Amino acid sequence: MTSTTLSIVSELAEIVGPANVLTDPDVTAGYVTDWTGHWSGHTEAVVRPGSTAEVSAVLTACHRHGLRVVPQGGNTGLVGGSIPMDGEIVLSTRRLTTIERVDVVDRTLAAGAGVIVAQAQEAARQHGLDLGVDLASRDSATLGGIVSTNAGGIRMIKNGNTRRQLLGIEAVLSDGRVVTRWKELVKDNVGYDLPGLLAGAEGTLAVITRVLMRLVIPAPRTQVSLVAVTTVSDALQLVDRLERAGLTLEAAELMTRPGIDLVRRHHDLRAPLDVDSPFLLLAEVSGQRDTQALLLDVLEQAGESVLDAAVEEGPAPKLWRYRESHTESISAESSTPPVKLDLSTPLREVEQFLTTLTPALAENFPDVRAICFGHVGDGNLHVNLLDVKETERERVTDFVLRHVTQHGGSISAEHGVGRAKAPWLALGRSPEDINLMKSIRAAIDPAGLLNPHILPIR
Ligand SMILES: Cc1cc2nc3c(=O)[nH]c(=O)nc-3n(C[C@H](O)[C@H](O)[C@H](O)COP(=O)(O)OP(=O)(O)OC[C@H]3O[C@@H](n4cnc5c(N)ncnc54)[C@H](O)[C@@H]3O)c2cc1C
CATH class of the missing domain: 3.30.70.2190 (Alpha-Beta Plaits)
Structure with missing residues (x-):
């Protein structure tokens, strides 16, 4: 460790307590590789704050030292967005686990961003309600993670995406300022939709520390x-x-x-x-x-x-x-980390997209096996490519993303852009659109300290 790193580590330890600054590579190993096993980075420290105030103090310190930070929840993301690929500090939200309140009248759940999705579901179910989002990673993914990726999942066809479930948010900007938009109101048109902006921002604008989620009435049978x-x-x-x-x-x-x-x-x-x-x-x-x-x-x-x-x-x-x-069977089967492409097309194009993709892949990439499945009611298909050699990853990804674009589709239906799809952003968005996103990001995080190498590239 350099003397600067030693000094920041001791500064962070003063904020969150020494037990919550992890530096031993054996201990940090689980935080530097993603769920698919493809994205693997390194870090000098994983810091685990236990409150919004601690997150704010941590980010203030990192900002002062010009240190870059990767926010991380359950680390189940499938686009490499939660991994410190360039030695960034990892800010883990896994200690923000308080379920503050389930309100049965307004049908809301107020909770820390580190609360696991399954625990939030359980808390809601105890009151005859449910979270509007469900996904197979429910036992590890966090509320902050599903908000940050604007996750879809298996109930999206009925309830909409995570952004639609989000009523309020507390978040910390890269310089430590805390922003709170917290109204238990269904109707509240005062200015820009900041919770909506942070939903799907993949940790590039702020670290989300608390969320106010809308709850739904589950179908009785x-x-x-x-x-x-x-x-x-x-x-x-x-x-x-x-x-x-x-x-x-x-x-x-x-x-x-x-x-x-x-x-x-x-x-x-x-x-x-x-x-x-x-x-x-x-x-x-x-x-x-x-x-x-x-x-x-x-x-x-x-x-x-x-x-x-x-x-x-x-x-x-x-x-x-x-x-x-x-998902787990595909990971177990593939001889290399699977290439996971989460795509969507208009419903009228799904059939054509899929029936032309399979033979085209077989012709151009004969060694690659494709397993497709997904939330077809939303036009969302997960194209999983098995046994892809490292040298072929980029070419096969490019091939499939261009194919879906030709069918009027999206290069990312619900997993986000992360690192995996950052080079292909222009397939999904116009130059003006990308420039506007860059301007928003520069206004909120001018030093570029939060998740610097993911959506959208500076
Ligand atoms: C088996 C399996 C099934 C899945 N099924 C689905 C599915 O059906 N639908 C779907 O959409 N996704 C699915 N996923 C992907 C993944 O579970 C989601 O993207 C989930 O939302 C990630 O949550 P997380 O807490 O693990 O976030 P992480 O993986 O830790 O982080 C994801 C991104 O959000 C950022 N982030 C995390 N927490 C915060 C925070 N508090 N503040 C700011 N930024 C933050 C990170 O920097 C990163 O960019 C699946 C994954 C697996 C492994």
């Missing part, structure tokens, strides 16, 4: 169906039929046969249905009347486009397991 179909269009038409029948769509997830086979291999599961169809749709629905009868009716009326189906009362964890085990 749901039905989950796993349906074998031949085409993506059949799946989307079924989704449309379910809604037109008056059912509320709680989730609509698409999987492919190779994806299901892979999950079965890694989890020793039997085939979910009797037929071997190219695609499977997992649809969870709720309704006012006899939901199961209505669901069966829709499946019946869909005729030959439904090859086979299983229906179970929600939450149906056995059916959901086929979908939720995809």
